[in-house]
Structures are given as C-alpha cells and as structure tokens.
Amino acid sequence: METGISRGISKGHTKRIPVPRPSQRRFYGYGIPGVDVNKLAGKLIVVEGADGSGRSTQIVKLVDWLEECGHGTVQVGLKRSTLVSAELEQAQQGNILSHTTLSLFYATDFADQLENIIIPALRAGFMVLADRYIYTLMARDIVRGMDEQWVKNVYSIALVPDAVFYLNVSPEELVQRNVAKNAALDYWESGMDIGLSRDIFDCFVQYQRLMAKEFERMQNSYGFTMVDGHRSVAEIYTDLQKQIELVLNKPA
Amino acid sequence: MLKTFAELNFPGRLIAVEGLDGSGKSTQIYLLKRWLELQGHRVYFSEWNSSELVKAATSKGKKRELLSPTTFSLIHATDFADRYDRHLVPLLRAGYLVLCDRYIFTAYARDTVRGCPPEWVRGVYNFAALPDLTFFFKASLEVSLNRILDGRPQLKYFEAGMDLRLSTDPYESFRIFQGRILEQYLAMSAEFKFTVIDANQSVEDQQNLVRELLSDRIDLGKFKGNGVYPSRASAPRKNKWRQELVEE
Numbered sequence: 055m056e057t058g059i060s061r062g063i064s065k066g067h068t069k070r071i072p073v074p075r076p077s078q079r080r081f082y083g084y085g086i087p088g089v090d091v092n093k094l095a096g097k098l099i100v101v102e103g104a105d106g107s108g109r110s111t112q113i114v115k116l117v118d119w120l121e122e123c124g125h126g127t128v129q130v131g132l133k134r135s136t137l138v139s140a141e142l143e144q145a146q147q148g149n150i151l152s153h154t155t156l157s158l159f160y161a162t163d164f165a166d167q168l169e170n171i172i173i174p175a176l177r178a179g180f181m182v183l184a185d186r187y188i189y190t191l192m193a194r195d196i197v198r199g200m201d202e203q204w205v206k207n208v209y210s211i212a213l214v215p216d217a218v219f220y221l222n223v224s225p226e227e228l229v230q231r232n233v234a235k236n237a238a239l240d241y242w243e244s245g246m247d248i249g250l251s252r253d254i255f256d257c258f259v260q261y262q263r264l265m266a267k268e269f270e271r272m273q274n275s276y277g278f279t280m281v282d283g284h285r286s287v288a289e290i291y292t293d294l295q296k297q298i299e300l301v302l303n304k305p306a
Numbered sequence: 307m308l309k310t311f312a313e314l315n316f317p318g319r320l321i322a323v324e325g326l327d328g329s330g331k332s333t334q335i336y337l338l339k340r341w342l343e344l345q346g347h348r349v350y351f352s353e354w355n356s357s358e359l360v361k362a363a364t365s366k367g368k369k370r371e372l373l374s375p376t377t378f379s380l381i382h383a384t385d386f387a388d389r390y391d392r393h394l395v396p397l398l399r400a401g402y403l404v405l406c407d408r409y410i411f412t413a414y415a416r417d418t419v420r421g422c423p424p425e426w427v428r429g430v431y432n433f434a435a436l437p438d439l440t441f442f443f444k445a446s447l448e449v450s451l452n453r454i455l456d457g458r459p460q461l462k463y464f465e466a467g468m469d470l471r472l473s474t475d476p477y478e479s480f481r482i483f484q485g486r487i488l489e490q491y492l493a494m495s496a497e498f499k500f501t502v503i504d505a506n507q508s509v510e511d512q513q514n515l516v517r518e519l520l521s522d523r524i525d526l527g528k529f530k531g532n533g534v535y536p537s538r539a540s541a542p543r544k545n546k547w548r549q550e551l552v553e554e
Binding site for chain 2: 083084086087088136137138140141142144145150151152154155157158159161162165166169170201203204207208210211
C-alpha cells in the first residue's frame with residue numbers, strides 16, 4: 055500500500071517499516087481481570103541482570119535503534135509506578151519492612167505499571183522495554199527464603215514477555231563495575247538485609263552469587279536467553295539486536 | 307490448609323470482627339477491647355488499612371482514583387502484611403489477646419466482588435494464620451445501609467464501589483456493592499467457622515453475647531497482664547457522627 059510511505063520522500067529513499075505481527079500472548083496465571091490478551095499488538099522485551107550488568111546502557115541503545123526503525127517504544131522498570139514508587143523508596147530507607155511486606159509493595163508497583171503502562175502500550179502497538187521484570191522480584195524473594203508457590207501466585211498476574219534477556223556478569227566483575235561507578239555498593243543490591251555477612255563487600259559477592267544461581271534455576275521454567283555480559287557493549291548490543299529482530303519478524 | 311494461632315501453638319489468641327460497613331462491628335470490638343483492658347488483660351487492637359508505612363500510598367491511590375482491582379488488592383495486602391509481621395505476630399508470640407477490626411476475610415470479600423480471582427486473593431494472603439475466633443456481625447442490608455447513609459451522606463469513591471461502574475449514583479452503587487459483599491461473607495461463613503452475631507439487636511445485647519462467647523472459647527485467665535499495655539493510651543474511638551471513619 056502506497057499510503058504507508060511518508061509524503062514528500064520518494065520511494066527509493068525510505069525503507070518500508072515492517073509492522074510486527076501480534077504475538078500469541080498469555081498471562082503466567084490469573085492475569086489481570088478484564089484484559090483481552092489477544093488485543094495486545096506490541097512486543098514486550100525484558101532485560102534482566104544485576105546492577106552493573108549493563109542493562110540500562112543496552113536499553114538506551116535498543117530504544118534509539120527501535121525508534122530509528124520507526125517503532126513506538128515505552129520503558130518500564132522497578133519502582134517506577136505513579137502509585138507507590140515514592141512511598142516504597144521511603145519505606146526502604148528505614149529497612150523495617152518484613153520480606154512479605156516489601157515483596158507485596160513491589161508487587162503493587164509492578165501491577166500498577168503492568169495495568170497502566172505495559173498493557174495500554176502493547177494495545178497501542180508499542181515496543182515495551184522492561185528494565186527488569188518479575189524475575190528479579192521473584193529471585194529476590196526466593197533468595198530471602200519466601201515460599202516459592204506464594205511468590206508464583208502473586209506474580210501470576212504478569213504477562214509472558216516476547217523475549218527475556220539475562221545479562222550474566224560474575225559477582226567479582228559486578229563489584230568492580232559498581233565501585234567504579236558509585237564508589238560504593240548499594241545496601242539492597244548487596245543483600246545486606248539478609249545478613250549473609252556484616253561486611254558489605256563479602257555480602258555483595260555472596261548475595262549476587264545466590265541471585266545468579268536463582269536465575270539459572272528459573273531459566274528452565276521461564277526460558278530466558280542467557281547473554282554473556284562480560285563482552286563489550288557493542289558486542290552485546292549486536293547480539294541483542296539480532297535476537298530482537300527475530301522477535302519482530304516472528305510469524306504469528 | 308490454613309491453621310489458627312492456637313493450632314500453631316502461639317501463646318496469644320487472635321480475635322477478628324467482620325461485617326459490612328454500618329454493621330456495628332467496630333463499636334462492638336471497641337467495647338470488647340475496653341472491657342478486656344479495664345479487666346487488666348494484655349490486649350492489642352489493630353485496624354484494617356492502618357499501617358503507617360503503607361497508608362500514604364493507599365490514600366493517594368484512593369484520592370486520585372488510581373487503583374484497579376489488582377492494585378487495590380495488593381496495596382491492602384501490603385498494609386496487612388506490615389501490620390501482621392511487625393505487630394500481630396510479635397504480640398501473639400508474647401501472649402497477647404489481639405483484636406482485629408477486619409481481617410483477611412474483608413479482602414476475600416471485597417477483592418472478589420471487584421473481580422479478582424478468589425484463588426489468587428487467597429493465595430496472596432496465605433502467609434497469615436486464621437483467627438482463633440471470628441465474630442461476624444450480621445445485620446440486614448437495609449439496617450447497615452441506613453446506618454451509614456444516615457450519618458455520613460458523603461460517600462467516598464472506592465467505599466461506594468464506584469470503580470465497579472455499578473451505577474452512576476453513589477448511593478445506588480453503594481447499595482449494590484454492599485449487597486454483593488454480604489453475599490460473599492455469607493458464602494464463607496461456614497468454611498471459616500464465623501461466630502454469627504445478630505447485629506440488628508441493641509449494642510448492649512450484642513456486647514453481652516460477645517463477652518460471653520469470648521469467655522467460653524478462650525481462657526482469659528491466661529492473659530492477665532502486669533499493668534503495662536501497648537494499647538492502653540489509645541485515643542478515644544473516632545465517632546462517625548463527629549468525624550469520618552478512617553476505613554476505606
């Protein structure tokens with residue numbers, strides 16, 4: 055159809071933007087009441103990994119690329135909801151919430167973004183890039199000894215993404231990247247609340263090792279694409295681009 | 307299968323009251339608490355939706371009408387978890403009588419009426435043990451509605467169930483919403499062994515019955531305190547004729 059080509063630009067200079075086919079979509083479990091998953095035309099792409107794994111760097115590049123290609127994009131991430139992000143941040147400062155409370159607080163934050171950003175954006179045909187998704191939240195809970203069935207039930211409201219990339223970086227390398235960037239290790243990313251060690255450095259390494267193990271275990275049931283995060287930014291980017299192209303061109 | 311605190315060998319006991327808005331349950335549990343503390347028992351009182359940490363988010367969500375059935379459910383579960391882990395469980399371990407104005411059954415009823423899958427809601431709350439005694443104040447729908455609508459004509463959005471789009475008239479919406487919640491309560495009454503109190507009776511008659519039933523079911527002698535109570539200095543109860551109720 056000729057109408058798809060911008061006026062004023064001759065055919066030869068502009069490449070037709072392919073429209074991705076809608077995915078066969080489903081929720082992990084109960085989902086969100088009243089949402090018709092078959093009307094969600096966009097793609098949901100998740101990038102997972104620890105702080106310092108290069109998630110945000112890659113997402114910035116992917117957004118540039120997708121928008122240059124002509125796809126609408128929207129970004130979501132943890133603790134970014136209108137509903138509770140400020141309150142959750144504040145509550146975390148004092149560290150007096152129990153694991154269950156913190157977990158449900160994060161679940162509320164996630165659900166708010168799912169319903170008010172992710173689902174409407176997918177309905178409008180946008181590419182949704184999630185800087186972390188339910189997997190980090192679930193891994194954190196499970197590492198803290200919470201009942202796995204309980205955690206799974208809570209997050210059974212989530213949509214199954216079109217692709218999940220896990221940027222795998224060794225705890226030792228994560229330490230280097232975090233101290234180089236912030237001159238400190240984050241309390242929560244070090245799992246200091248579980249008290250694996252009084253020493254934040256040891257704690258960080260042990261905690262990240264537990265998290266990586268949990269992700270490895272979850273890979274079987276959730277089918278993540280493991281991405282070697284030790285390579286250069288450019289190499290990882292090329293790798294992600296290739297795999298996302300497959301998602302965009304996937305036949306329905 | 308959920309267990310009660312007694313079955314889990316806690317030294318404390320949890321007593322919950324449930325019922326519609328306007329069923330008189332808050333008056334009854336308040337009088338029960340006054341009686342127990344004036345008798346010198348170790349008693350602690352906790353209200354639904356009252357966690358200091360979570361309240362700011364909940365009230366923002368309600369005021370700005372940001373809540374969906376799912377986030378409504380999760381934010382109340384967050385509030386409950388905070389009170390449960392920080393107050394209810396430690397006090398029950400310390401051997402207190404813990405009185406709860408509304409417990410998980412409120413969430414079961416409301417969230418289900420809002421369209422959340424019942425099994426999901428029950429799953430979310432399954433970290434909590436069952437009350438040792440649950441009083442359900444059963445008033446006729448008309449009596450409950452009149453008590454609320456007489457005293458407090460300004461109905462709030464979520465309280466009236468306006469988010470369910472049952473009616474554009476808040477009063478009509480409230481009626482339908484409360485009717486559906488009552489159905490949910492009645493449907494779970496047997497499963498959770500609710501002790502049903504006829505809430506159409508006088509305040510005094512109900513309180514007599516509640517005190518009698520409590521003394522029968524729980525050995526109150528075990529809960530004698532040393533005169534220091536966390537709830538002793540509690541403020542006088544908010545009165546619906548003077549101030550808006552806090553809940554919802």
